[in-house]
Amino acid sequence: MTMDYAREILQGSPRAVARLMSWLEDEDERAYPVMEEIYRHTGKAYILGITGSPGAGKSTLTDKLTRTIRRKGLSVGIVAVDPSSPFTGGAVLGDRVRMSELSIDPGVYIRSMATRGFLGGISKATADVVKVLDAFGKDVIIIETVGVGQDEVDIIGLADTTCLILVPGLGDGIQSMKAGVMEIADIFVVNKADRAGADQVVAEVCARVDQDSHIKVKDWTPPVLKTVAVEDQGLEELWQAIDGHRAMLEKTGKLHEKRRERICNETLRMIHNELFRVVREQLQDSGQLDNLVTDILDHKRDPYSIMREITGKWISLPQHQKETS
Protein backbone atom coordinates (compact mmCIF):
# COMPACT_ATOMS: atom_id res chain seq x y z
CA MET A 1 0.00 0.00 0.00
CA THR A 2 2.69 2.40 1.11
CA MET A 3 5.05 1.08 -1.49
CA ASP A 4 2.33 1.58 -4.04
CA TYR A 5 2.02 5.27 -3.26
CA ALA A 6 5.77 5.74 -3.33
CA ARG A 7 6.06 3.88 -6.62
CA GLU A 8 3.17 5.78 -8.15
CA ILE A 9 4.74 9.09 -7.18
CA LEU A 10 8.10 8.10 -8.62
CA GLN A 11 6.32 7.00 -11.77
CA GLY A 12 4.65 10.39 -12.03
CA SER A 13 1.11 9.98 -10.74
CA PRO A 14 -0.26 13.41 -9.76
CA ARG A 15 -3.12 11.67 -7.94
CA ALA A 16 -0.70 9.89 -5.61
CA VAL A 17 1.19 13.15 -5.09
CA ALA A 18 -2.00 15.00 -4.13
CA ARG A 19 -2.95 12.28 -1.66
CA LEU A 20 0.46 12.27 0.01
CA MET A 21 0.45 16.07 0.26
CA SER A 22 -2.91 16.03 2.00
CA TRP A 23 -1.59 13.49 4.49
CA LEU A 24 1.42 15.71 5.13
CA GLU A 25 -0.71 18.79 5.70
CA ASP A 26 -2.97 16.87 8.05
CA GLU A 27 0.01 15.30 9.87
CA ASP A 28 -1.47 11.93 8.99
CA GLU A 29 0.92 9.18 10.02
CA ARG A 30 0.38 7.30 6.78
CA ALA A 31 2.61 9.91 5.14
CA TYR A 32 5.77 8.82 6.96
CA PRO A 33 6.47 5.43 5.37
CA VAL A 34 5.87 6.94 1.92
CA MET A 35 8.25 9.81 2.70
CA GLU A 36 10.89 7.33 3.88
CA GLU A 37 10.49 5.44 0.66
CA ILE A 38 10.75 8.43 -1.67
CA TYR A 39 13.42 10.30 0.30
CA ARG A 40 16.35 8.71 -1.50
CA HIS A 41 15.00 10.08 -4.76
CA THR A 42 15.17 13.69 -3.57
CA GLY A 43 17.98 16.22 -3.90
CA LYS A 44 17.82 16.58 -7.64
CA ALA A 45 15.51 19.57 -7.98
CA TYR A 46 16.75 23.15 -7.87
CA ILE A 47 14.79 25.14 -5.32
CA LEU A 48 13.86 28.78 -5.85
CA GLY A 49 12.38 31.12 -3.27
CA ILE A 50 10.23 34.06 -4.36
CA THR A 51 9.35 36.47 -1.58
CA GLY A 52 8.26 40.09 -1.11
CA SER A 53 5.49 42.28 0.25
CA PRO A 54 1.84 41.76 -0.60
CA GLY A 55 1.14 43.61 -3.81
CA ALA A 56 4.65 43.20 -5.21
CA GLY A 57 3.29 40.96 -7.93
CA LYS A 58 4.91 37.74 -6.78
CA SER A 59 2.16 35.56 -8.17
CA THR A 60 2.32 37.01 -11.65
CA LEU A 61 6.08 36.88 -11.58
CA THR A 62 6.02 33.24 -10.49
CA ASP A 63 3.55 32.54 -13.26
CA LYS A 64 5.68 34.17 -15.97
CA LEU A 65 8.94 32.78 -14.65
CA THR A 66 7.40 29.32 -14.74
CA ARG A 67 6.55 29.79 -18.42
CA THR A 68 10.13 30.94 -19.07
CA ILE A 69 11.50 27.86 -17.33
CA ARG A 70 9.08 25.58 -19.20
CA ARG A 71 10.41 26.98 -22.49
CA LYS A 72 13.84 25.64 -21.47
CA GLY A 73 12.28 22.18 -21.34
CA LEU A 74 12.39 21.97 -17.55
CA SER A 75 9.46 20.89 -15.39
CA VAL A 76 8.30 23.07 -12.51
CA GLY A 77 6.69 22.56 -9.12
CA ILE A 78 5.11 25.57 -7.40
CA VAL A 79 4.43 25.74 -3.69
CA ALA A 80 2.39 28.86 -2.87
CA VAL A 81 2.55 29.47 0.84
CA ASP A 82 -0.32 31.57 2.07
CA PRO A 83 0.66 32.86 5.46
CA SER A 84 -2.64 34.58 5.97
CA SER A 85 -5.47 33.67 8.06
CA PRO A 86 -5.10 31.67 11.24
CA PHE A 87 -8.83 32.32 11.43
CA THR A 88 -10.14 31.00 8.17
CA GLY A 89 -7.43 28.36 7.87
CA GLY A 90 -7.76 28.16 4.12
CA ALA A 91 -5.56 28.94 1.17
CA VAL A 92 -6.84 31.83 -0.89
CA LEU A 93 -8.88 30.55 -3.77
CA GLY A 94 -7.46 33.19 -6.08
CA ASP A 95 -4.11 31.44 -6.23
CA ARG A 96 -5.60 28.37 -7.73
CA VAL A 97 -7.81 30.26 -10.12
CA ARG A 98 -5.06 32.59 -11.22
CA MET A 99 -2.79 29.77 -12.19
CA SER A 100 -5.43 27.84 -14.07
CA GLU A 101 -3.67 28.23 -17.39
CA LEU A 102 -0.47 26.77 -16.02
CA SER A 103 -2.30 24.06 -14.16
CA ILE A 104 -3.35 22.27 -17.33
CA ASP A 105 0.34 21.89 -18.27
CA PRO A 106 1.40 18.41 -17.09
CA GLY A 107 4.95 19.73 -16.68
CA VAL A 108 3.76 22.02 -13.88
CA TYR A 109 2.42 21.01 -10.50
CA ILE A 110 0.93 23.72 -8.24
CA ARG A 111 0.19 23.37 -4.55
CA SER A 112 -1.25 26.07 -2.30
CA MET A 113 -0.45 25.67 1.37
CA ALA A 114 -2.78 26.95 4.04
CA THR A 115 -1.40 28.03 7.36
CA ARG A 116 -2.30 25.57 10.06
CA GLY A 117 -2.80 26.79 13.57
CA PHE A 118 0.06 24.95 15.10
CA LEU A 119 3.60 25.81 15.85
CA GLY A 120 6.11 25.26 13.11
CA GLY A 121 3.44 23.46 11.10
CA ILE A 122 3.66 25.52 7.97
CA SER A 123 7.41 25.41 7.49
CA LYS A 124 7.52 21.68 8.14
CA ALA A 125 4.64 20.98 5.77
CA THR A 126 6.28 23.16 3.10
CA ALA A 127 9.58 21.33 3.46
CA ASP A 128 7.80 18.02 3.04
CA VAL A 129 5.81 19.17 0.02
CA VAL A 130 9.01 20.40 -1.64
CA LYS A 131 10.49 16.95 -1.11
CA VAL A 132 7.50 15.26 -2.68
CA LEU A 133 7.78 17.48 -5.77
CA ASP A 134 11.50 16.74 -5.88
CA ALA A 135 10.93 12.98 -5.83
CA PHE A 136 8.09 13.49 -8.30
CA GLY A 137 10.79 14.62 -10.72
CA LYS A 138 10.23 18.36 -10.99
CA ASP A 139 13.44 20.04 -12.18
CA VAL A 140 12.78 23.40 -10.57
CA ILE A 141 10.64 23.99 -7.50
CA ILE A 142 9.44 27.52 -6.78
CA ILE A 143 8.38 28.42 -3.27
CA GLU A 144 6.32 31.60 -3.29
CA THR A 145 5.81 33.23 0.09
CA VAL A 146 4.77 36.60 1.48
CA GLY A 147 6.70 38.88 3.77
CA VAL A 148 9.28 37.86 6.32
CA GLY A 149 8.26 36.60 9.71
CA GLN A 150 10.04 33.73 11.39
CA ASP A 151 7.91 31.19 9.52
CA GLU A 152 8.78 32.81 6.22
CA VAL A 153 12.48 32.91 7.07
CA ASP A 154 12.29 29.20 7.82
CA ILE A 155 10.47 28.58 4.56
CA ILE A 156 12.87 30.66 2.49
CA GLY A 157 15.67 28.72 4.14
CA LEU A 158 14.53 25.79 1.99
CA ALA A 159 15.56 27.58 -1.21
CA ASP A 160 18.89 27.34 -3.00
CA THR A 161 18.36 30.77 -4.57
CA THR A 162 16.06 33.42 -3.13
CA CYS A 163 14.61 36.32 -5.11
CA LEU A 164 13.26 39.30 -3.19
CA ILE A 165 10.58 41.12 -5.18
CA LEU A 166 10.33 44.87 -4.65
CA VAL A 167 8.05 47.34 -6.33
CA PRO A 168 8.06 51.12 -6.70
CA GLY A 169 5.54 53.21 -4.81
CA LEU A 170 4.26 50.61 -2.40
CA GLY A 171 5.35 52.66 0.54
CA ASP A 172 7.95 50.13 1.47
CA GLY A 173 11.09 51.94 0.47
CA ILE A 174 14.38 50.41 1.35
CA GLN A 175 14.56 52.80 4.27
CA SER A 176 11.58 51.27 5.98
CA MET A 177 12.65 47.74 5.22
CA LYS A 178 13.16 45.68 8.28
CA ALA A 179 16.63 44.53 9.16
CA GLY A 180 17.11 40.97 8.05
CA VAL A 181 14.86 41.16 5.02
CA MET A 182 17.53 42.37 2.61
CA GLU A 183 19.98 39.72 3.73
CA ILE A 184 17.90 36.81 2.57
CA ALA A 185 18.06 37.89 -1.08
CA ASP A 186 20.44 36.35 -3.58
CA ILE A 187 18.77 38.32 -6.35
CA PHE A 188 16.75 41.53 -6.10
CA VAL A 189 13.91 42.03 -8.54
CA VAL A 190 12.23 45.41 -8.96
CA ASN A 191 8.93 44.39 -10.49
CA LYS A 192 6.39 46.72 -12.11
CA ALA A 193 9.48 48.54 -13.34
CA ASP A 194 7.43 50.58 -15.81
CA ARG A 195 6.07 52.54 -12.87
CA ALA A 196 7.43 55.88 -11.72
CA GLY A 197 10.15 55.52 -9.13
CA ALA A 198 11.49 52.19 -10.35
CA ASP A 199 14.96 53.54 -11.08
CA GLN A 200 15.09 55.10 -7.65
CA VAL A 201 14.31 51.77 -6.01
CA VAL A 202 17.00 50.12 -8.14
CA ALA A 203 19.51 52.79 -7.13
CA GLU A 204 18.64 52.48 -3.45
CA VAL A 205 18.98 48.71 -3.49
CA CYS A 206 22.27 48.89 -5.40
CA ALA A 207 23.66 51.33 -2.87
CA ARG A 208 22.55 49.16 0.00
CA VAL A 209 23.98 45.99 -1.57
CA ASP A 210 27.27 47.77 -2.00
CA GLN A 211 27.50 48.89 1.61
CA ASP A 212 26.19 45.91 3.48
CA SER A 213 28.58 43.03 4.03
CA HIS A 214 25.68 40.81 5.03
CA ILE A 215 24.15 41.18 1.57
CA LYS A 216 27.21 41.37 -0.65
CA VAL A 217 29.06 38.25 0.36
CA LYS A 218 32.22 36.56 -0.83
CA ASP A 219 31.78 35.14 -4.32
CA TRP A 220 28.42 36.83 -4.86
CA THR A 221 27.11 40.34 -5.30
CA PRO A 222 23.33 40.09 -5.59
CA PRO A 223 22.22 41.54 -8.92
CA VAL A 224 19.35 44.03 -9.02
CA LEU A 225 17.05 43.31 -11.95
CA LYS A 226 14.02 45.06 -13.40
CA THR A 227 10.93 43.16 -14.52
CA VAL A 228 7.45 43.96 -15.73
CA ALA A 229 5.95 40.55 -15.08
CA VAL A 230 2.51 41.29 -16.56
CA GLU A 231 4.22 42.26 -19.82
CA ASP A 232 6.58 39.28 -19.65
CA GLN A 233 9.59 41.62 -19.53
CA GLY A 234 12.84 40.74 -17.81
CA LEU A 235 12.02 37.11 -17.03
CA GLU A 236 14.70 35.70 -19.31
CA GLU A 237 17.31 37.88 -17.56
CA LEU A 238 15.98 36.76 -14.19
CA TRP A 239 16.33 33.12 -15.15
CA GLN A 240 19.90 33.76 -16.28
CA ALA A 241 20.71 35.43 -12.97
CA ILE A 242 19.28 32.44 -11.11
CA ASP A 243 21.38 30.14 -13.27
CA GLY A 244 24.44 32.26 -12.50
CA HIS A 245 23.81 32.01 -8.79
CA ARG A 246 23.39 28.28 -9.08
CA ALA A 247 26.67 27.96 -10.98
CA MET A 248 28.47 29.94 -8.25
CA LEU A 249 26.97 27.77 -5.51
CA GLU A 250 28.03 24.60 -7.28
CA LYS A 251 31.52 25.82 -8.12
CA THR A 252 32.33 27.02 -4.60
CA GLY A 253 30.84 24.01 -2.83
CA LYS A 254 28.27 26.27 -1.19
CA LEU A 255 25.36 24.31 -2.59
CA HIS A 256 26.53 21.23 -0.72
CA GLU A 257 27.09 23.31 2.42
CA LYS A 258 23.62 24.84 2.18
CA ARG A 259 22.00 21.47 1.72
CA ARG A 260 23.90 19.97 4.61
CA GLU A 261 22.73 22.75 6.88
CA ARG A 262 19.21 22.37 5.61
CA ILE A 263 19.14 18.64 6.33
CA CYS A 264 20.50 19.39 9.76
CA ASN A 265 17.73 21.89 10.53
CA GLU A 266 15.09 19.70 8.98
CA THR A 267 16.03 16.65 10.95
CA LEU A 268 15.95 18.61 14.19
CA ARG A 269 12.64 20.15 13.27
CA MET A 270 11.09 16.83 12.31
CA ILE A 271 12.09 15.18 15.55
CA HIS A 272 10.87 18.16 17.50
CA ASN A 273 7.53 18.29 15.71
CA GLU A 274 6.95 14.59 16.13
CA LEU A 275 7.75 14.70 19.84
CA PHE A 276 5.38 17.61 20.27
CA ARG A 277 2.67 15.94 18.22
CA VAL A 278 2.77 12.85 20.41
CA VAL A 279 2.83 14.85 23.65
CA ARG A 280 0.03 17.17 22.49
CA GLU A 281 -2.18 14.29 21.46
CA GLN A 282 -1.63 12.60 24.76
CA LEU A 283 -2.48 15.74 26.74
CA GLN A 284 -5.48 16.73 24.68
CA ASP A 285 -7.11 13.37 24.03
CA SER A 286 -6.86 12.25 27.63
CA GLY A 287 -8.52 15.43 28.88
CA GLN A 288 -5.41 15.96 30.99
CA LEU A 289 -4.76 19.38 29.49
CA ASP A 290 -8.21 20.61 30.53
CA ASN A 291 -7.61 19.55 34.11
CA LEU A 292 -4.18 21.14 34.17
CA VAL A 293 -5.57 24.44 32.86
CA THR A 294 -8.27 24.42 35.51
CA ASP A 295 -5.60 23.88 38.15
CA ILE A 296 -3.58 26.77 36.74
CA LEU A 297 -6.61 29.08 36.73
CA ASP A 298 -7.30 28.09 40.34
CA HIS A 299 -3.69 28.96 41.17
CA LYS A 300 -3.12 25.39 42.36
CA ARG A 301 -0.43 24.81 39.78
CA ASP A 302 1.70 26.83 37.36
CA PRO A 303 2.59 26.05 33.72
CA TYR A 304 6.32 26.13 34.40
CA SER A 305 6.32 23.23 36.81
CA ILE A 306 3.90 21.36 34.53
CA MET A 307 6.25 21.85 31.61
CA ARG A 308 9.17 20.56 33.64
CA GLU A 309 7.22 17.61 34.95
CA ILE A 310 5.96 16.54 31.55
CA THR A 311 9.19 16.92 29.64
CA GLY A 312 11.01 15.25 32.53
CA LYS A 313 8.66 12.29 32.88
CA TRP A 314 7.72 11.65 29.31
CA ILE A 315 11.05 12.13 27.61
CA SER A 316 13.80 9.75 28.57
CA LEU A 317 17.05 10.54 26.86
CA PRO A 318 19.55 7.75 26.24
CA GLN A 319 22.50 9.65 27.72
CA HIS A 320 20.57 10.84 30.70
CA GLN A 321 19.74 7.25 31.59
CA LYS A 322 23.39 6.33 31.43
CA GLU A 323 24.37 9.17 33.72
CA THR A 324 21.83 8.37 36.39
CA SER A 325 22.21 4.58 36.39
Place this chain on the structure above:
Amino acid sequence: MTMDYAREILQGSPRAVARLMSWLEDEDERAYPVMEEIYRHTGKAYILGITGSPGAGKSTLTDKLTRTIRRKGLSVGIVAVDPSSPFTGGAVLGDRVRMSELSIDPGVYIRSMATRGFLGGISKATADVVKVLDAFGKDVIIIETVGVGQDEVDIIGLADTTCLILVPGLGDGIQSMKAGVMEIADIFVVNKADRAGADQVVAEVCARVDQDSHIKVKDWTPPVLKTVAVEDQGLEELWQAIDGHRAMLEKTGKLHEKRRERICNETLRMIHNELFRVVREQLQDSGQLDNLVTDILDHKRDPYSIMREITGKWISLPQHQKETS
Protein backbone atom coordinates in the same frame (compact mmCIF):
# COMPACT_ATOMS: atom_id res chain seq x y z
CA MET B 1 18.52 32.94 45.79
CA THR B 2 15.58 32.15 43.54
CA MET B 3 13.19 33.14 46.28
CA ASP B 4 15.10 36.38 46.62
CA TYR B 5 14.53 37.31 42.99
CA ALA B 6 10.87 36.41 43.17
CA ARG B 7 10.44 38.40 46.39
CA GLU B 8 12.34 41.37 45.03
CA ILE B 9 10.16 41.44 41.92
CA LEU B 10 6.97 41.23 43.96
CA GLN B 11 8.31 44.04 46.13
CA GLY B 12 8.91 46.17 43.05
CA SER B 13 12.61 45.98 42.27
CA PRO B 14 13.19 46.99 38.64
CA ARG B 15 16.72 45.58 38.87
CA ALA B 16 15.39 42.09 39.67
CA VAL B 17 12.84 42.42 36.86
CA ALA B 18 15.53 43.32 34.34
CA ARG B 19 17.66 40.37 35.41
CA LEU B 20 14.79 37.89 35.13
CA MET B 21 13.84 39.24 31.70
CA SER B 22 17.36 38.74 30.42
CA TRP B 23 17.32 35.17 31.65
CA LEU B 24 14.01 34.61 29.89
CA GLU B 25 15.29 36.02 26.62
CA ASP B 26 18.43 33.90 26.83
CA GLU B 27 16.45 30.76 27.79
CA ASP B 28 18.56 30.62 30.91
CA GLU B 29 17.26 27.86 33.16
CA ARG B 30 17.60 30.03 36.24
CA ALA B 31 14.45 31.83 35.08
CA TYR B 32 12.18 28.82 35.64
CA PRO B 33 12.08 28.61 39.42
CA VAL B 34 11.54 32.37 39.66
CA MET B 35 8.69 32.16 37.15
CA GLU B 36 7.12 29.31 39.11
CA GLU B 37 7.33 31.42 42.23
CA ILE B 38 5.80 34.59 40.79
CA TYR B 39 3.17 32.87 38.64
CA ARG B 40 0.49 32.86 41.30
CA HIS B 41 0.73 36.65 41.44
CA THR B 42 -0.18 37.07 37.78
CA GLY B 43 -3.59 37.55 36.18
CA LYS B 44 -4.28 40.99 37.61
CA ALA B 45 -2.97 43.20 34.81
CA TYR B 46 -5.07 44.22 31.84
CA ILE B 47 -3.25 43.43 28.62
CA LEU B 48 -3.48 45.65 25.56
CA GLY B 49 -2.20 44.83 22.09
CA ILE B 50 -1.19 47.62 19.69
CA THR B 51 -0.44 46.45 16.18
CA GLY B 52 -0.29 47.82 12.64
CA SER B 53 1.99 48.34 9.66
CA PRO B 54 5.41 49.95 9.96
CA GLY B 55 4.92 53.69 9.72
CA ALA B 56 1.45 53.70 11.26
CA GLY B 57 2.80 55.57 14.26
CA LYS B 58 2.36 52.78 16.79
CA SER B 59 5.26 53.93 18.93
CA THR B 60 4.02 57.49 19.29
CA LEU B 61 0.53 56.23 19.95
CA THR B 62 1.78 53.83 22.61
CA ASP B 63 3.74 56.67 24.15
CA LYS B 64 0.75 59.05 24.30
CA LEU B 65 -1.68 56.35 25.39
CA THR B 66 0.68 55.49 28.23
CA ARG B 67 0.62 59.13 29.41
CA THR B 68 -3.20 59.06 29.25
CA ILE B 69 -3.30 55.88 31.34
CA ARG B 70 -0.80 57.31 33.81
CA ARG B 71 -3.08 60.31 34.33
CA LYS B 72 -5.75 57.83 35.54
CA GLY B 73 -3.32 56.79 38.26
CA LEU B 74 -2.60 53.40 36.70
CA SER B 75 0.88 51.98 36.20
CA VAL B 76 1.97 50.73 32.78
CA GLY B 77 4.31 48.09 31.39
CA ILE B 78 5.32 48.32 27.73
CA VAL B 79 6.67 45.40 25.75
CA ALA B 80 7.92 46.58 22.35
CA VAL B 81 8.35 43.55 20.12
CA ASP B 82 10.81 44.09 17.31
CA PRO B 83 10.05 41.36 14.85
CA SER B 84 12.98 42.22 12.69
CA SER B 85 16.24 40.62 12.30
CA PRO B 86 16.87 36.94 12.77
CA PHE B 87 20.32 37.94 11.55
CA THR B 88 21.36 40.81 13.77
CA GLY B 89 19.39 39.58 16.77
CA GLY B 90 19.11 43.03 18.25
CA ALA B 91 16.26 45.30 19.27
CA VAL B 92 16.23 48.64 17.51
CA LEU B 93 17.93 51.24 19.62
CA GLY B 94 15.42 53.88 18.54
CA ASP B 95 12.70 52.37 20.71
CA ARG B 96 14.65 52.89 23.84
CA VAL B 97 15.71 56.39 22.92
CA ARG B 98 12.24 57.46 21.83
CA MET B 99 10.69 56.48 25.10
CA SER B 100 13.31 58.11 27.26
CA GLU B 101 10.90 60.64 28.70
CA LEU B 102 8.55 57.90 29.85
CA SER B 103 11.35 55.75 31.10
CA ILE B 104 12.17 58.09 33.96
CA ASP B 105 8.62 57.63 35.29
CA PRO B 106 8.82 54.88 37.93
CA GLY B 107 5.20 53.98 37.14
CA VAL B 108 6.26 52.87 33.65
CA TYR B 109 8.47 49.92 32.73
CA ILE B 110 9.60 49.54 29.11
CA ARG B 111 11.13 46.46 27.58
CA SER B 112 12.22 46.04 23.96
CA MET B 113 12.32 42.45 22.73
CA ALA B 114 14.70 41.31 20.03
CA THR B 115 13.76 38.38 17.87
CA ARG B 116 15.89 35.39 18.65
CA GLY B 117 16.63 32.85 15.99
CA PHE B 118 14.62 30.09 17.54
CA LEU B 119 11.26 28.52 16.95
CA GLY B 120 8.52 30.09 18.95
CA GLY B 121 11.17 32.06 20.75
CA ILE B 122 9.76 35.54 20.43
CA SER B 123 6.18 34.75 21.33
CA LYS B 124 7.25 32.63 24.27
CA ALA B 125 9.66 35.26 25.54
CA THR B 126 7.00 37.94 25.14
CA ALA B 127 4.44 35.89 27.06
CA ASP B 128 6.94 35.43 29.86
CA VAL B 129 7.89 39.11 29.98
CA VAL B 130 4.21 40.07 30.14
CA LYS B 131 3.84 37.74 33.12
CA VAL B 132 6.79 39.29 34.88
CA LEU B 133 5.31 42.78 34.43
CA ASP B 134 1.99 41.45 35.70
CA ALA B 135 3.54 40.02 38.86
CA PHE B 136 5.59 43.22 39.14
CA GLY B 137 2.24 44.96 39.69
CA LYS B 138 1.73 46.91 36.48
CA ASP B 139 -1.99 47.66 36.04
CA VAL B 140 -1.93 47.83 32.26
CA ILE B 141 0.53 46.08 29.99
CA ILE B 142 0.85 47.28 26.41
CA ILE B 143 2.31 44.94 23.82
CA GLU B 144 3.39 46.87 20.74
CA THR B 145 4.10 44.76 17.68
CA VAL B 146 4.46 45.24 13.93
CA GLY B 147 2.45 43.59 11.19
CA VAL B 148 0.82 40.24 11.30
CA GLY B 149 2.76 37.08 10.65
CA GLN B 150 2.19 33.94 12.66
CA ASP B 151 4.55 35.17 15.38
CA GLU B 152 2.66 38.43 15.66
CA VAL B 153 -0.68 36.64 15.76
CA ASP B 154 0.64 34.53 18.61
CA ILE B 155 1.87 37.64 20.38
CA ILE B 156 -1.38 39.54 19.89
CA GLY B 157 -3.17 36.49 21.25
CA LEU B 158 -1.73 37.49 24.61
CA ALA B 159 -3.83 40.66 24.70
CA ASP B 160 -7.26 41.11 26.23
CA THR B 161 -8.00 44.02 23.90
CA THR B 162 -6.27 44.54 20.57
CA CYS B 163 -6.06 47.87 18.74
CA LEU B 164 -5.21 47.80 15.04
CA ILE B 165 -3.57 51.05 13.96
CA LEU B 166 -4.25 52.17 10.42
CA VAL B 167 -3.10 55.30 8.68
CA PRO B 168 -4.21 57.15 5.54
CA GLY B 169 -2.05 57.04 2.45
CA LEU B 170 0.35 54.32 3.43
CA GLY B 171 -0.64 52.22 0.46
CA ASP B 172 -2.17 49.60 2.65
CA GLY B 173 -5.82 50.23 2.00
CA ILE B 174 -8.36 47.89 3.46
CA GLN B 175 -8.59 46.27 0.05
CA SER B 176 -5.05 44.99 0.16
CA MET B 177 -5.31 43.89 3.77
CA LYS B 178 -4.72 40.22 4.24
CA ALA B 179 -7.47 37.97 5.47
CA GLY B 180 -7.13 37.51 9.18
CA VAL B 181 -5.64 40.92 9.92
CA MET B 182 -8.94 42.73 10.36
CA GLU B 183 -10.32 39.97 12.57
CA ILE B 184 -7.75 40.45 15.31
CA ALA B 185 -8.94 43.99 16.04
CA ASP B 186 -11.29 44.81 18.90
CA ILE B 187 -10.77 48.50 18.21
CA PHE B 188 -9.70 50.19 14.98
CA VAL B 189 -7.64 53.34 15.22
CA VAL B 190 -7.05 55.56 12.22
CA ASN B 191 -3.95 57.46 13.30
CA LYS B 192 -2.53 60.56 11.62
CA ALA B 193 -6.18 61.43 11.10
CA ASP B 194 -5.29 65.01 10.12
CA ARG B 195 -3.94 63.69 6.85
CA ALA B 196 -5.91 63.62 3.62
CA GLY B 197 -7.84 60.42 3.14
CA ALA B 198 -8.46 59.72 6.83
CA ASP B 199 -12.23 59.86 6.49
CA GLN B 200 -12.09 57.49 3.58
CA VAL B 201 -10.12 54.95 5.61
CA VAL B 202 -12.64 55.31 8.44
CA ALA B 203 -15.53 54.78 6.02
CA GLU B 204 -13.87 51.73 4.47
CA VAL B 205 -13.20 50.14 7.84
CA CYS B 206 -16.73 50.88 9.08
CA ALA B 207 -18.21 49.27 5.98
CA ARG B 208 -15.99 46.22 6.40
CA VAL B 209 -16.79 45.91 10.11
CA ASP B 210 -20.46 46.01 9.26
CA GLN B 211 -20.28 43.27 6.65
CA ASP B 212 -17.88 40.83 8.19
CA SER B 213 -19.26 38.50 10.81
CA HIS B 214 -15.72 37.60 11.86
CA ILE B 215 -15.06 41.20 12.89
CA LYS B 216 -18.44 42.29 14.23
CA VAL B 217 -19.14 39.59 16.74
CA LYS B 218 -21.92 38.98 19.23
CA ASP B 219 -21.77 41.55 22.05
CA TRP B 220 -19.18 43.72 20.32
CA THR B 221 -18.97 45.92 17.26
CA PRO B 222 -15.39 47.19 17.01
CA PRO B 223 -15.40 51.00 17.10
CA VAL B 224 -13.39 52.93 14.53
CA LEU B 225 -11.61 55.87 16.16
CA LYS B 226 -9.51 58.73 14.84
CA THR B 227 -6.33 59.86 16.55
CA VAL B 228 -3.50 62.26 15.89
CA ALA B 229 -1.05 60.77 18.34
CA VAL B 230 1.69 63.39 17.86
CA GLU B 231 -0.83 66.08 18.78
CA ASP B 232 -2.22 64.02 21.65
CA GLN B 233 -5.65 63.96 20.02
CA GLY B 234 -8.14 61.13 20.49
CA LEU B 235 -6.23 59.24 23.19
CA GLU B 236 -8.83 59.83 25.88
CA GLU B 237 -11.52 58.42 23.56
CA LEU B 238 -9.28 55.46 22.77
CA TRP B 239 -8.83 54.70 26.45
CA GLN B 240 -12.60 54.87 26.98
CA ALA B 241 -13.15 52.45 24.10
CA ILE B 242 -10.61 50.07 25.64
CA ASP B 243 -12.40 50.35 28.96
CA GLY B 244 -15.71 49.64 27.23
CA HIS B 245 -14.30 46.53 25.63
CA ARG B 246 -12.96 45.38 28.94
CA ALA B 247 -16.35 45.89 30.62
CA MET B 248 -18.03 43.82 27.90
CA LEU B 249 -15.48 41.01 28.28
CA GLU B 250 -15.98 40.90 32.02
CA LYS B 251 -19.77 41.08 31.87
CA THR B 252 -20.14 38.30 29.32
CA GLY B 253 -17.58 35.98 30.89
CA LYS B 254 -15.46 36.25 27.75
CA LEU B 255 -12.46 37.51 29.67
CA HIS B 256 -12.35 34.29 31.65
CA GLU B 257 -12.84 32.27 28.46
CA LYS B 258 -10.03 34.16 26.71
CA ARG B 259 -7.67 33.64 29.59
CA ARG B 260 -8.50 29.97 29.83
CA GLU B 261 -7.71 29.51 26.16
CA ARG B 262 -4.54 31.52 26.54
CA ILE B 263 -3.30 29.38 29.40
CA CYS B 264 -4.09 26.30 27.38
CA ASN B 265 -2.06 27.56 24.41
CA GLU B 266 0.72 28.83 26.60
CA THR B 267 1.13 25.57 28.42
CA LEU B 268 1.31 23.71 25.12
CA ARG B 269 3.74 26.27 23.75
CA MET B 270 5.99 26.02 26.76
CA ILE B 271 6.12 22.26 26.42
CA HIS B 272 6.77 22.72 22.70
CA ASN B 273 9.71 25.03 23.34
CA GLU B 274 11.15 22.93 26.09
CA LEU B 275 11.05 19.86 23.87
CA PHE B 276 12.96 21.71 21.19
CA ARG B 277 15.58 22.80 23.68
CA VAL B 278 15.98 19.21 24.83
CA VAL B 279 16.22 17.83 21.29
CA ARG B 280 18.74 20.45 20.23
CA GLU B 281 20.93 19.93 23.24
CA GLN B 282 20.82 16.19 23.07
CA LEU B 283 21.48 15.84 19.34
CA GLN B 284 23.66 18.84 18.55
CA ASP B 285 25.87 18.96 21.56
CA SER B 286 26.61 15.25 21.39
CA GLY B 287 27.73 15.44 17.77
CA GLN B 288 25.10 12.82 16.97
CA LEU B 289 23.33 15.14 14.56
CA ASP B 290 26.45 15.58 12.42
CA ASN B 291 26.77 11.84 11.97
CA LEU B 292 23.12 11.45 11.14
CA VAL B 293 23.29 14.23 8.55
CA THR B 294 26.32 12.65 6.90
CA ASP B 295 24.38 9.38 6.67
CA ILE B 296 21.43 11.22 5.14
CA LEU B 297 23.63 12.98 2.59
CA ASP B 298 25.19 9.63 1.70
CA HIS B 299 21.67 8.23 1.21
CA LYS B 300 22.35 5.60 3.87
CA ARG B 301 19.50 6.87 6.00
CA ASP B 302 16.54 9.23 5.72
CA PRO B 303 15.31 11.82 8.25
CA TYR B 304 11.87 10.23 8.51
CA SER B 305 13.10 6.89 9.82
CA ILE B 306 15.52 8.74 12.13
CA MET B 307 12.62 10.80 13.46
CA ARG B 308 10.56 7.67 14.09
CA GLU B 309 13.44 5.86 15.72
CA ILE B 310 14.34 8.74 18.04
CA THR B 311 10.81 9.63 19.08
CA GLY B 312 10.11 5.94 19.64
CA LYS B 313 13.15 5.64 21.88
CA TRP B 314 12.78 8.90 23.78
CA ILE B 315 9.11 9.11 24.54
CA SER B 316 7.56 7.05 27.26
CA LEU B 317 4.00 8.09 27.80
CA PRO B 318 2.30 7.22 31.07
CA GLN B 319 -0.76 5.67 29.41
CA HIS B 320 1.23 3.86 26.82
CA GLN B 321 3.16 2.08 29.55
CA LYS B 322 -0.08 1.04 31.15
CA GLU B 323 -1.45 -0.34 27.91
CA THR B 324 1.55 -2.46 27.11
CA SER B 325 2.17 -3.84 30.58
